[in-house]
Amino acid sequence: KAGVTQTPRYLIKTRGQQVTLSCSPISGHRSVSWYQQTPGQGLQFLFEYFSETQRNKGNFPGRFSGRQFSNSRSEMNVSTLELGDSALYLCASRQQTGSETQYFGPGTRLLVL
Amino acid sequence: QQQVKQSPQSLIVQKGGISIINCAYENTAFDYFPWYQQFPGKGPALLIAIRPDVSEKKEGRFTISFNKSAKQFSLHIMDSQPGDSATYFCAAEGDSNYQLIWGAGTKLIIKP
Numbered sequence: 001k002a003g004v005t006q007t008p009r010y011l012i013k014t015r016g017q018q019v020t021l022s023c024s025p026i027s028g029h030r031s032v033s034w035y036q037q038t039p040g041q042g043l044q045f046l047f048e049y050f051s052e053t054q055r056n057k058g059n060f061p062g063r064f065s066g067r068q069f070s071n072s073r074s075e076m077n078v079s080t081l082e083l084g085d086s087a088l089y090l091c092a093s094r095q096q097t098g099s100e101t102q103y104f105g106p107g108t109r110l111l112v113l
Numbered sequence: 114q115q116q117v118k119q120s121p122q123s124l125i126v127q128k129g130g131i132s133i134i135n136c137a138y139e140n141t142a143f144d145y146f147p148w149y150q151q152f153p154g155k156g157p158a159l160l161i162a163i164r165p166d167v168s169e170k171k172e173g174r175f176t177i178s179f180n181k182s183a184k185q186f187s188l189h190i191m192d193s194q195p196g197d198s199a200t201y202f203c204a205a206e207g208d209s210n211y212q213l214i215w216g217a218g219t220k221l222i223i224k225p
Contacts, residue, residue, distance in 0.1 A: 004156075033212070043157075043202065043215040056211050090156050099145030099164075099206045102213065104156035 001027055004093050004105035012111045018079040021108045025072050025093030031055075032074040033102060034066060037088040046089075049074055050097040078110075086112045115140060117205050119216025127224050132190040134219045136203035139184065143214075144207035148177065148188050151200045151218075160201070161188070193223045 005024045013019050025032050034046040045058040049068035066076040072093075078085055088109050092102035118137045126132045136146075144165055149157035163170045163177040163186065170177045176189040190197055203216040 035213075042217050043213075045212040045214075048211055058212065092156075097211050099211075101147065101159050101162065104149075104158065106154075106156050 004091055004103055006089075006091050006105040006108050008108060009106065010109045010111075012113065013081050014113050015081055015083060017081050018077065019081060019110060020075055020077045021089055021091075021110075023074045023076075023091030023093075023105060025074070025091075026103055029093035029095050029103075030072055031094045031097045032068055032072065033092045033094075034074070034076050035090040035092065036060075037090055037107070038086075043090070046076065048097060055097050081112045083112050086110060115214050117203060117214050117216045119203050119219060121219060122217065123220045123222070125222045125224060126193045128193060128195060130193050130223075132193045132197070132221055132223070133187060134201055134203070134221070135185065135187045136205075136216050137183075137185045138205050138214075140205070140207070140214075141184070142207045142209075143205040145205065146177070146179065146186050147204050147206075147213070148175075149202045149204065151202065157202060190221075193221075195223045195225050197221060198223050 007022045031050045033048040037043045047057045048055045052068045063079045068074045088107040090107045092104045094100045094102045147162035148160045150160045151157040161175050174191045179186045201219045204213040
């Protein structure tokens, strides 16, 4: 089976712009979670989607949003980008929601100038 | 109560030695404790995971020890190899929250 794929892998944006990141989960996985990774804050949970419904959301401002499609693919959007949004954004998938192994993609490296 | 505290922040071990990384948690509702390995430029990859009903789990050179009463768990890497040099993260999940709570990470360097 193919692993979790994320596109694009690298992205450079300027402050105030918006960005959309895409994640394709492992075939058969219905849950997709998004994490932000920075050197200062480590790995932080953004949100999880299961069967097109947001199941849980972390402590991020409303500028961070996401959605999941019927084929389980997911997108996250960040509007009005700030310098502090520069990070590695990781997507993870698993078959069900709950305490199960999450499989991570390679991430999208976002740089905000 | 949602925190997972990981130590040490960095670790240097000689090839062939034992690498030990420790984590502590507070939320007794956590019921799943994975360890992830991350190489530069890659996403985290599951190394080994444990649930609270067992005190130890071994997979090859990697062992998780779990102490439920102390709310601590640790990763032991036996016969450490230079290829094990990476950042290791412990995590915990449960309490109907369905999100991984991460430790801060340990940068492990194995000296040849």
